[in-house]
Amino acid sequence: MNYTDLDQFLDHCYEELEKKQFYLKAEFGIGYCEKYEIDWERGILKFKENSTVKLMAKITPLGSYSTTNSTWMWAWEYPFIPDTLKQKAEQLKQLGSITGLKIFENKIFPAASETVWEIAAMACHHLKSMGCYRAAAGGVWVFATIDEIETVESRLG
Numbered sequence: 159m160n161y162t163d164l165d166q167f168l169d170h171c172y173e174e175l176e177k178k179q180f181y182l183k184a185e186f187g188i189g190y191c192e193k194y195e196i197d198w199e200r201g202i203l204k205f206k207e208n209s210t211v212k213l214m215a216k217i218t219p220l221g222s223y224s225t226t227n228s229t230w231m232w233a234w235e236y237p238f239i240p241d242t243l244k245q246k247a248e249q250l251k252q253l254g255s256i257t258g259l260k261i262f263e264n265k266i267f268p269a270a271s272e273t274v275w276e277i278a279a280m281a282c283h284h285l286k287s288m289g290c291y292r293a294a295a296g297g298v299w300v301f302a303t304i305d306e307i308e309t310v311e312s313r314l315g
Contacts, residue, residue: 159258167257171279178282178289186213186307194293196302198236201243203291203302211310217291217302218246220281223274226297230261230269230277233302250281274301 159167182188191205191212198219205213219233233239233247254262257280261267269277278290278301287303294300 159256164257164259168276168279171283172276175275175279175282175290178287182289182304182307186309188213188289188291188304188307194291196293196300198238198243199240201240201246203304213307214310215291215307216305218281218285218287218305219243220247220250220278220290220301220303221274222301223269223271223299224297225271225299228268228270229266230274231266235265246285250284253280253284256284274299277301278303 179188183190188205191207193206195204195206196202196217197204201217201219203215203217204211205215219236219239221230221232223230232250234244236244239247251262254260261269261273261277278292281287281301282290282303285303285305287305288307289304290301291304292299292301
């Protein structure tokens with residue numbers, strides 16, 4: 159892609175992500191639950207109120223962004239991610255040949271916070287996901303696509 163095509167592609171992906179995020183917030187209340195829990199083994203994101211699971215989502219891990227040193231690391235480099243989830247995440251490497259961006263070849267690279275949202279938007283578009291979730295833990299943002307989501311009313315012990 160040339161610069162103009164890439165810019166249009168990013169705009170399209172970002173607009174698409176904004177619509178998806180609006181839907182997830184309006185339909186499921188994403189962003190309103192007080193707690194979240196990620197089960198990396200199963201690729202499940204749970205949203206909780208007190209000890210009650212309100213929502214469960216199947217996810218694809220994308221990567222993490224360090225706000226301290228402004229770097230992005232792809233999820234396929236995480237040692238604790240199971241191979242099945244790594245393979246899902248590795249589909250994003252195809253975006254390197256589609257866009258011409260070298261960031262899809264580097265396991266860690268410097269990035270601005272705006273860039274990581276562009277990555278999330280391209281990932282959601284490419285994986286045909288419902289949207290994205292950003293979990294903040296200290297100075298790290300962990301990103302995952304939401305591939306499926308359901309409302310649940312189960313009590314945890």
